Amino acid sequence: MDDLLHVTVWRRDPNCCDVTVSGQLDAYNTSNLRDVLKHAIRACGKINLILSHLTFRDLASLHALLVGVRLAESHHADLHLHRVPHFLVRLLRQSYKGAITTESVAGD
Structure with missing residues:
Protein backbone atom coordinates (compact mmCIF):
# COMPACT_ATOMS: atom_id res chain seq x y z
CA MET A 1 0.00 0.00 0.00
CA ASP A 2 0.86 3.62 -0.41
CA ASP A 3 2.50 5.55 2.48
CA LEU A 4 -0.28 8.12 2.29
CA ASN A 29 -3.59 5.75 -5.14
CA THR A 30 -7.29 5.13 -5.87
CA ASP A 35 -8.50 -3.46 -5.71
CA VAL A 36 -9.36 -3.97 -2.03
CA LEU A 37 -13.04 -3.22 -2.68
CA LYS A 38 -13.15 -5.69 -5.59
CA HIS A 39 -11.76 -8.45 -3.38
CA ALA A 40 -14.05 -7.59 -0.44
CA ILE A 41 -17.15 -7.43 -2.64
CA ARG A 42 -16.40 -10.83 -4.16
CA ALA A 43 -15.68 -12.37 -0.75
CA CYS A 44 -18.47 -10.86 1.35
CA GLY A 45 -22.15 -10.14 0.89
CA LYS A 46 -22.04 -6.99 3.01
CA ILE A 47 -19.21 -4.46 3.11
CA ASN A 48 -19.01 -1.54 5.54
CA LEU A 49 -16.73 1.08 4.02
CA ILE A 50 -15.58 3.41 6.80
CA LEU A 51 -14.19 6.75 5.63
CA SER A 52 -13.88 8.75 8.87
CA HIS A 53 -10.08 8.77 8.87
CA LEU A 54 -9.57 10.24 5.41
CA THR A 55 -7.50 13.40 5.62
CA PHE A 56 -7.64 14.27 1.92
CA ARG A 57 -9.79 13.25 -1.00
CA ASP A 58 -10.18 14.57 -4.53
CA LEU A 59 -12.45 13.85 -7.48
CA ALA A 60 -10.55 10.66 -8.24
CA SER A 61 -11.65 9.38 -4.83
CA LEU A 62 -15.26 10.10 -5.79
CA HIS A 63 -14.75 8.00 -8.92
CA ALA A 64 -13.23 5.14 -6.90
CA LEU A 65 -16.24 5.14 -4.57
CA LEU A 66 -18.65 5.14 -7.50
CA VAL A 67 -16.78 2.19 -9.05
CA GLY A 68 -17.14 0.36 -5.74
CA VAL A 69 -20.87 1.12 -5.56
CA ARG A 70 -21.42 -0.11 -9.12
CA LEU A 71 -19.31 -3.22 -8.56
CA ALA A 72 -21.24 -4.08 -5.40
CA GLU A 73 -24.50 -3.61 -7.28
CA SER A 74 -23.39 -5.89 -10.11
CA HIS A 75 -22.40 -8.60 -7.59
CA HIS A 76 -25.62 -8.17 -5.58
CA ALA A 77 -23.57 -7.18 -2.54
CA ASP A 78 -24.46 -4.50 0.01
CA LEU A 79 -21.91 -1.69 0.22
CA HIS A 80 -22.61 0.68 3.09
CA LEU A 81 -20.58 3.88 3.34
CA HIS A 82 -19.98 5.01 6.93
CA ARG A 83 -18.81 8.33 8.35
CA VAL A 84 -18.83 10.01 4.97
CA PRO A 85 -18.21 13.79 4.90
CA HIS A 86 -21.38 15.71 3.99
CA PHE A 87 -19.93 17.19 0.81
CA LEU A 88 -18.96 13.72 -0.42
CA VAL A 89 -22.47 12.38 0.29
CA ARG A 90 -23.89 15.20 -1.85
CA LEU A 91 -21.47 14.49 -4.69
CA LEU A 92 -22.15 10.75 -4.57
CA ARG A 93 -25.90 11.27 -4.70
CA GLN A 94 -25.60 13.74 -7.58
CA SER A 95 -23.29 11.42 -9.50
CA TYR A 96 -25.13 8.14 -9.01
CA LYS A 97 -28.83 7.63 -9.65
CA GLY A 98 -29.11 4.34 -7.75
CA ALA A 99 -29.52 3.93 -4.01
CA ILE A 100 -26.45 4.64 -1.90
CA THR A 101 -26.53 3.79 1.80
CA THR A 102 -24.49 6.36 3.70
CA GLU A 103 -23.96 7.53 7.24
CA SER A 104 -22.46 11.00 7.16
CA VAL A 105 -20.41 12.90 9.71
CA ALA A 106 -20.79 16.50 10.78
CA GLY A 107 -18.38 19.28 10.08
CA ASP A 108 -17.05 18.60 6.61
Whole structure:
Protein backbone atom coordinates (compact mmCIF):
# COMPACT_ATOMS: atom_id res chain seq x y z
CA MET A 1 0.00 0.00 0.00
CA ASP A 2 0.86 3.62 -0.41
CA ASP A 3 2.50 5.55 2.48
CA LEU A 4 -0.28 8.12 2.29
CA LEU A 5 -3.18 5.68 2.09
CA HIS A 6 -3.95 2.88 4.54
CA VAL A 7 -6.74 0.39 3.95
CA THR A 8 -7.56 -2.30 6.50
CA VAL A 9 -10.06 -5.12 6.14
CA TRP A 10 -11.66 -6.83 9.10
CA ARG A 11 -13.92 -9.79 8.45
CA ARG A 12 -16.79 -9.71 10.96
CA ASP A 13 -18.17 -13.05 9.81
CA PRO A 14 -18.22 -15.06 6.56
CA ASN A 15 -20.73 -12.66 4.97
CA CYS A 16 -19.66 -9.26 6.31
CA CYS A 17 -16.46 -7.25 6.42
CA ASP A 18 -15.38 -3.73 7.37
CA VAL A 19 -13.02 -1.82 5.10
CA THR A 20 -11.49 1.19 6.86
CA VAL A 21 -9.73 3.84 4.80
CA SER A 22 -7.38 6.39 6.32
CA GLY A 23 -4.95 8.97 5.02
CA GLN A 24 -5.03 10.57 1.60
CA LEU A 25 -7.16 9.16 -1.21
CA ASP A 26 -6.31 10.77 -4.52
CA ALA A 27 -5.63 10.09 -8.19
CA TYR A 28 -2.25 8.57 -7.30
CA ASN A 29 -3.59 5.75 -5.14
CA THR A 30 -7.29 5.13 -5.87
CA SER A 31 -6.41 1.89 -7.66
CA ASN A 32 -5.31 0.47 -4.28
CA LEU A 33 -8.76 1.11 -2.82
CA ARG A 34 -10.52 -0.22 -5.91
CA ASP A 35 -8.50 -3.46 -5.71
CA VAL A 36 -9.36 -3.97 -2.03
CA LEU A 37 -13.04 -3.22 -2.68
CA LYS A 38 -13.15 -5.69 -5.59
CA HIS A 39 -11.76 -8.45 -3.38
CA ALA A 40 -14.05 -7.59 -0.44
CA ILE A 41 -17.15 -7.43 -2.64
CA ARG A 42 -16.40 -10.83 -4.16
CA ALA A 43 -15.68 -12.37 -0.75
CA CYS A 44 -18.47 -10.86 1.35
CA GLY A 45 -22.15 -10.14 0.89
CA LYS A 46 -22.04 -6.99 3.01
CA ILE A 47 -19.21 -4.46 3.11
CA ASN A 48 -19.01 -1.54 5.54
CA LEU A 49 -16.73 1.08 4.02
CA ILE A 50 -15.58 3.41 6.80
CA LEU A 51 -14.19 6.75 5.63
CA SER A 52 -13.88 8.75 8.87
CA HIS A 53 -10.08 8.77 8.87
CA LEU A 54 -9.57 10.24 5.41
CA THR A 55 -7.50 13.40 5.62
CA PHE A 56 -7.64 14.27 1.92
CA ARG A 57 -9.79 13.25 -1.00
CA ASP A 58 -10.18 14.57 -4.53
CA LEU A 59 -12.45 13.85 -7.48
CA ALA A 60 -10.55 10.66 -8.24
CA SER A 61 -11.65 9.38 -4.83
CA LEU A 62 -15.26 10.10 -5.79
CA HIS A 63 -14.75 8.00 -8.92
CA ALA A 64 -13.23 5.14 -6.90
CA LEU A 65 -16.24 5.14 -4.57
CA LEU A 66 -18.65 5.14 -7.50
CA VAL A 67 -16.78 2.19 -9.05
CA GLY A 68 -17.14 0.36 -5.74
CA VAL A 69 -20.87 1.12 -5.56
CA ARG A 70 -21.42 -0.11 -9.12
CA LEU A 71 -19.31 -3.22 -8.56
CA ALA A 72 -21.24 -4.08 -5.40
CA GLU A 73 -24.50 -3.61 -7.28
CA SER A 74 -23.39 -5.89 -10.11
CA HIS A 75 -22.40 -8.60 -7.59
CA HIS A 76 -25.62 -8.17 -5.58
CA ALA A 77 -23.57 -7.18 -2.54
CA ASP A 78 -24.46 -4.50 0.01
CA LEU A 79 -21.91 -1.69 0.22
CA HIS A 80 -22.61 0.68 3.09
CA LEU A 81 -20.58 3.88 3.34
CA HIS A 82 -19.98 5.01 6.93
CA ARG A 83 -18.81 8.33 8.35
CA VAL A 84 -18.83 10.01 4.97
CA PRO A 85 -18.21 13.79 4.90
CA HIS A 86 -21.38 15.71 3.99
CA PHE A 87 -19.93 17.19 0.81
CA LEU A 88 -18.96 13.72 -0.42
CA VAL A 89 -22.47 12.38 0.29
CA ARG A 90 -23.89 15.20 -1.85
CA LEU A 91 -21.47 14.49 -4.69
CA LEU A 92 -22.15 10.75 -4.57
CA ARG A 93 -25.90 11.27 -4.70
CA GLN A 94 -25.60 13.74 -7.58
CA SER A 95 -23.29 11.42 -9.50
CA TYR A 96 -25.13 8.14 -9.01
CA LYS A 97 -28.83 7.63 -9.65
CA GLY A 98 -29.11 4.34 -7.75
CA ALA A 99 -29.52 3.93 -4.01
CA ILE A 100 -26.45 4.64 -1.90
CA THR A 101 -26.53 3.79 1.80
CA THR A 102 -24.49 6.36 3.70
CA GLU A 103 -23.96 7.53 7.24
CA SER A 104 -22.46 11.00 7.16
CA VAL A 105 -20.41 12.90 9.71
CA ALA A 106 -20.79 16.50 10.78
CA GLY A 107 -18.38 19.28 10.08
CA ASP A 108 -17.05 18.60 6.61
